[in-house]
Amino acid sequence: MSELVRVAVDAMGGDNAPFVTVKGAVDAIKESDALKVFLVGQESAVNEELAKYDYDKNRIEVVNATEIIEMAEPPVMAIRTKKDSSIVKAMYMVNHGEADAYVSAGSTGATLVGGQVIVGRLKGVDRAPLAPLIPTEKGSSLLIDCGANVDARSNHLVQFAKMGTVYMENVMGKKNPTVAIVNIGAEEEKGNALVKETFPLLKNCPDINFIGSIEARDIPAGEADIIVCEAFTGNVILKMYEGVAKSMMHVIKKGLMSNLKTKIGALLIKNDLKKSLADYSMDQYGGAPMLGLKGLVVKTHGSANEVEVKNSILQCVTFTQQKISEKISEKISQ
């Protein structure tokens, strides 16, 4: 058997920890033989959850961490002071080479800061972007960057395009993935100062498949595989996805409950509609990778369930086996 991929999971992170983090870890090692999980958190609470399951004891190990970083805590201060928190301890395991990857459903801010400060950036990488997969009509696209770097500069965006290309090629198996920059029109001369400066750099970048500008309205249709933008714009795109989808569902439900005829109709379509909409949900991909670091950092939703946690952990296996960090280093230095 080849070497195991070692994933340090923040067992205390998220709304439903440690129940979903422990269950997700147990399910993950059942699905992949190549995996070992470290559950980092309050030993007694984690062990109590673990006792509920039957699993390969050699492939899940509990690492005690007494402190918890809360969602609302200022992240820089939390990372600095809570040395015995599950987030800080799990991240140091990656930094020390005791784990290959880190997964958390906890504080996004602490994960982003810890990723840069504790795990550390690869040589040559200026900023480490958070890059979730978003659902599209054609499957999924990588939205890069979504959280770590507001007020990014044009050279950062070029690095994002390169890192995204490595990810989509090697983790998602997309050959020669297309790259587009978010813009307010299709023409090259459109855009704000950042986009105008970045566009020619992307156009002249030989090792990406740049197809030009993409307007926000064409993102859900899946018009590009990699969507490059700075984090403020990325965050707005991601949250509009959530917000519009949620509001439309409310509006549709209200329409379906308006009279007896529609109520009967609703009963007939309910299950199939749910299935269609599940394909269009953010949760299926199991968390967003933070790229350009010395190990993989995966941030999953605070509200993640055990399936999302499991998928986040499994993502680390592919990422590590495919040597994504090494490939990013290579591409960035080109």
Place this chain on the structure above:
Amino acid sequence: MSELVRVAVDAMGGDNAPFVTVKGAVDAIKESDALKVFLVGQESAVNEELAKYDYDKNRIEVVNATEIIEMAEPPVMAIRTKKDSSIVKAMYMVNHGEADAYVSAGSTGATLVGGQVIVGRLKGVDRAPLAPLIPTEKGSSLLIDCGANVDARSNHLVQFAKMGTVYMENVMGKKNPTVAIVNIGAEEEKGNALVKETFPLLKNCPDINFIGSIEARDIPAGEADIIVCEAFTGNVILKMYEGVAKSMMHVIKKGLMSNLKTKIGALLIKNDLKKSLADYSMDQYGGAPMLGLKGLVVKTHGSANEVEVKNSILQCVTFTQQKISEKISEKISQ
């Protein structure tokens, strides 16, 4: 009878001109006694359409303009060279005081440029924002700015908040409307450089009802009446609305057509669902006003139908009767 509100309509603008522009004008004067419309465009084509209808000849006048500015033309050059185009001529009517307002379904770029250059900004107004109403679960919110001013500065955003407040109070009848700034988190210290600079200015502005940051996911729920942002972000929000809604409808339709049971269900819900979704469509509001100009400029969709054109024209009546430009001047100078 009090004085008529005079609206100059770009009769040649939009995908379905002059059919929808003429029909929209005819329907508008039937709905409002206080209105006179100038149809600016190629005389013979406009008259040919007009001949189909029975209407009050004193309240629609055709103004000949031989040229047409195409959608894809570079706007600055078009405005400068096509002096006998429907857009330029209609805008000069506002500038010369021959009309109170301008409506176009034609080139957005030419309308935005012409608004600033030909109609002209009110004294004290630094930038004139495009401010569409967007549908929310609670009704509608004003998204300001959506097109005219990428790379805006903080003092521009404060003016947008003031202008938006005047509009929502006087045109939409919303008392003490709430103002929020688009941000990537609810906390005051979050945001990019522009938001961090603007936040305290809005907080200390006495004549608006500022409620803090709004995350994009809460916009469709209607958490604020006036949503302030620079135009790049506004454009992304507007187009994500369109894109996500369109993609979700594709996904839902596919689900509804998946088997016989769902097809029957679909038949039962079809009409009521359409009605619910119509409430959630961009088209009902009849175009986006460009605020802060010496006369009202309304830009409606290129694909607008006659109802949207009619609503755009009728919006000008309320706007002019409520003396919105005067009220904006006052509020800006405070």
